[in-house]
Amino acid sequence: MSGIFQRISLIFRAKTDKALDKLEDPRQTLDYSYQRQLELLQKVRRGVADVATSRKRIELQANQLNTQADKLTNQAQKALEVGREDLAREALTRRSGLQQQLSDLQVQHAQLQGEEEKLTRASQRLQAKVDAFRTKKETIKATYSAAEAQTRINEAFSGISEEMGDVGLAIQRAEDKTAQMQARAGAIDELLASGALDDPTGMAKDDITLELEQLASTSEVENELARMKAELSAGPGAAPQAIEGQQVPSQQPPTQAPPPPSLDAQPPQEYQAPPSQSQEAPRLSRRVICDDRSDPQ
Amino acid sequence: MIVRILNEGQWRLTDEAVRGLNSFDDAVEKAASAADQDQLTRALHALLDRIRTTGTPVPDEELEDSDLILPAADSTLEDVQQLLSESEEGLIPG
Numbered sequence: 001m002s003g004i005f006q007r008i009s010l011i012f013r014a015k016t017d018k019a020l021d022k023l024e025d026p027r028q029t030l031d032y033s034y035q036r037q038l039e040l041l042q043k044v045r046r047g048v049a050d051v052a053t054s055r056k057r058i059e060l061q062a063n064q065l066n067t068q069a070d071k072l073t074n075q076a077q078k079a080l081e082v083g084r085e086d087l088a089r090e091a092l093t094r095r096s097g098l099q100q101q102l103s104d105l106q107v108q109h110a111q112l113q114g115e116e117e118k119l120t121r122a123s124q125r126l127q128a129k130v131d132a133f134r135t136k137k138e139t140i141k142a143t144y145s146a147a148e149a150q151t152r153i154n155e156a157f158s159g160i161s162e163e164m165g166d167v168g169l170a171i172q173r174a175e176d177k178t179a180q181m182q183a184r185a186g187a188i189d190e191l192l193a194s195g196a197l198d199d200p201t202g203m204a205k206d207d208i209t210l211e212l213e214q215l216a217s218t219s220e221v222e223n224e225l226a227r228m229k230a231e232l233s234a235g236p237g238a239a240p241q242a243i244e245g246q247q248v249p250s251q252q253p254p255t256q257a258p259p260p261p262s263l264d265a266q267p268p269q270e271y272q273a274p275p276s277q278s279q280e281a282p283r284l285s286r287r288v289i290c291d292d293r294s295d296p297q
Numbered sequence: 298m299i300v301r302i303l304n305e306g307q308w309r310l311t312d313e314a315v316r317g318l319n320s321f322d323d324a325v326e327k328a329a330s331a332a333d334q335d336q337l338t339r340a341l342h343a344l345l346d347r348i349r350t351t352g353t354p355v356p357d358e359e360l361e362d363s364d365l366i367l368p369a370a371d372s373t374l375e376d377v378q379q380l381l382s383e384s385e386e387g388l389i390p391g
Contacts, residue, residue, distance in 0.1 A: 009364070009365050009366040118304055128357030129357060132360050159361045
């Protein structure tokens with residue numbers, strides 16, 4: 001065996017030698033090196049936690065995307081029920097876009113899980129080596145004699161420094177991967193925020209929902225109208241044109257004053273918002289005629 | 298002979314087992330110099346599998362340095378090239 005592996009092995013050995021060159025009192029250096037090992041161990045543990053956090057974030061996003069995909073399926077179903085194939089098609093098209101994102105996330109999730117497992121194993125290995133190093137350094141210090149110190153310290157160092165080099169590389173790699181994932185996760189967050197995907201809080205309604213709701217409310221209005229017409233035609237002195245276009249069915253008797261001419265132009269929600277007393281008083285009194293809620297009598 | 302697979306730990310191999318590895322080593326080197334990622338991945342997997350099956354793992358609490366250090370199974374060409382460039386820096390004294 002020679003070639004590239006020999007060269008790679010040399011990197012690690014060169015690093016060990018550099019560390020050993022700095023030795024003044026070898027016993028002090030053993031303690032100093034042990035501190036550095038503990039620091040690296042801490043760093044590895046933080047690395048494991050970081051990767052786990054990123055993995056959880058991706059799981060959360062995947063859940064959001066799944067919910068959204070289910071919702072779009074329902075919307076498509078509803079749209080078909082009311083005979084709007086165009087809306088159903090739009091919903092399904094969006095869903096397929098989401099599914100692409102989802103399978104992408106699943107790949108990332110698997111990668112992160114792999115990194116997490118590797119780092120966890122690396123951290124266990126390093127822990128065992130650090131423990132072994134601690135025992136060994138105490139033995140060396142106890143039986144220290146300058147003659148044999150260099151050799152024995154060399155032995156203790158080379159094993160641990162190689163392990164540290166390996167685990168250090170693993171940590172660096174996991175950090176790079178996590179940073180990449182975080183950037184992509186951020187992009188999906190932006191996508192969610194921009195409204196291209198649904199707002200997971202459900203505060204904002206997407207256009208398909210709005211249109212479906214509009215369809216639903218239109219048909220409700222039609223049903224209600226049909227019901228009232230039926231009632232009126234059964235009752236005495238019917239004046240059906242007086243309430244045409246009015247959304248909220250009132251128990252207004254047909255004998256009450258006819259609506260002002262502006263009624264048809266007014267959107268129905270204006271009835272829902274009572275104007276403030278101080279400024280809108282004159283308007284209110286004019287409107288009393290057609291608004292039975294504010295009717296004093 | 299002790300071999301480290303980066304990210305995995307160390308294995309102890311008999312001299313005989315090491316001799317059996319030479320052909321695998323050549324394959325990896327060829328793939329690396331040809332910059333062929335697929336070939337590199339295949340060659341690395343074959344080499345590392347061979348080490349895992351013919352060698353015995355060195356216990357975690359043993360502190361020994363390796364005679365050989367091998368890249369991880371899923372290393373990219375970039376990873377290997379970076380390791381090699383570092384080895385050159387490492388060789389320059391100072």
